[in-house]
Amino acid sequence: MEVAVIILNWNGRKLLEKYLPSVITHSENAKIYVADNASSDDSLEFLAKQFPEIIILKNTTNLGFAGGYNEALKYVEEEVYVLLNNDVEVTQGWLTGILSLFETSKKIAAIQPKIKSIQNPTKFDYAGAAGGFIDAIGYPYCRGRIFDHIEEDKGQYDTDIEIFWASGACFAIRKNCFRKAKGFDESYFAHQEEIDLCWRLKNLGYSIWCASKSEVYHQGGGTLSGSSPKKTFLNFRNSLNTLLKNSKKNPLPIILLRMILDGLAALRFIFNGQLLHFFAIFKAHISFYSLIPKMLKQRKRIEKKQQEFIINSIVWHSFVLNIKSYNALKNDNK
Template sequence: MDLSIIIVNYKTEELTSNCIDSIIKSNTRGLCYEIILVDNASDDGSIEAIEKQFPEITIIKNSENLGFSKANNIGLAVAKGDYILLLNSDTIVDLDTLKGALAFIKDHKHIGALGCKVLLPSGKLDPACKRSFPTPMNGLYHSLNLDLAFPESTRFGAYNLTYVDENKTCSIDCIMGAFMLVPRAVVDTVGMLDEDFFMYGEDVDWCYRIKQAGYQVMYYPEVRIFHHKKASGIGKRNPKVIAAFYDSMIIFYNKHYQNKYNRFTRWCVITGTTIMKKMALAKNNRRK
């Protein structure tokens, strides 16, 4: 089998259905693929509705919400494809994206992970689709919005590579988990997603390990998807989701950077991230 597409669902019936429908309606002529949908214990009837609408796909129903990383790993464990695509449920695949991405990665054996151009509903680029690894300094510049103030600066714009042409194919540090195409052989080499990341950060960690193993992470804007980012989180959000976002930064730092920087830098990173987490939770609590 050429391709296994893994999608995680959690109470997003309409988004997930639209995503699956876009895959089925895309150009997959000559492509042998499977769709594996892993449901994280949705109790809103969404998985039952999707199961009825798409009886041809493989559905795995978890008895509890295991998080994004673990759910994807469950899908990875049963996937039969030579290539694995992690695809967010809140995305729409363009007509030639699957065939185009697969053809490109097959022709470039040095690629360990391939990302595409990711467009927001506004038509603008989702900046997270091409990134550097989050070092303490570029993380600080990003937090201070210096990358927005000086997008052409290689220093201030390193976090989201704002100075890199969004239409240029290039080797980068990190792509986003919304669309992440990885050869099965690479998964066998570096291992699956780190389940310490409940959600957020698992894609950055995977890219880091893939590059450590000697592969390239590639941004390929010749194909694209549309990303309804945070579409299921409008208004007051789940505090667990907010906490997971900031906790992922600390997990990544402790795992990969703890021995690269001095104690003062580590204190600044941990303290700063903890303060931002508390502020975000407080702000969310004030929302109606």
């Protein structure tokens, strides 16, 4: 099985210097690419000098996560793509568990490893943990992370399992599935585009998995800090886009409910003195309104299969019932 590891980079010279050596050391038999989103730092000069064996794919402008990968992957022909953030440290054998799982079924389209925190290595990482899910109104959560509560890895999720979405921090996908689904939606720019792609793959009849025997460590916020209002804008807008495009049920009641909950989130930002984040949610809704015609057009083209969600509302379970772990959540819902 031919494998390509593709690292998207934008002004990440320091991150490449820190984390690329682990990828080179532990990615035996894989071809390694860096897809550069028109960096203005010395990333390309650094790569050419220090790692001449790396294949560089140059995008002419910063196309974001979605567009950057879509453009670069036009030129990559290996059977399996592993999309890797430039702030991820991989471990020995990290590809083995992923590839072994792909070999069990042609219906497995995408896989993520266990993703843990570089800053707190005993804990899972916010961006994906041990596999992602969403509730019935589109809020994402993970085995190992519910909202901002992150669990320690005590082996409680050391099983391969079908999930709803795989994290873009380390996202392995079959080339033919990526192209059949027409890649990421470039209107997202960044954030939650992997959830949208996974949902579309599920609607095409494929499954998404977590390979628990594969493990990587993620720094997080390498390109866009978690405290950035732009990140808030992208997450809120793109979540609404994903619901409108992919939900099997009539999306209008769900969208209206989400808008109410988004309003409460905006008020919370005001009370916390985070006015820029409040305005980011407002801008996210304005941007979403402008994209409704496009999302509805895409919705018509998507065959929406039966969707199963573990719970109806992660907000209710987390903030009202005070359930903070995936296993407790699953047991409560039995």
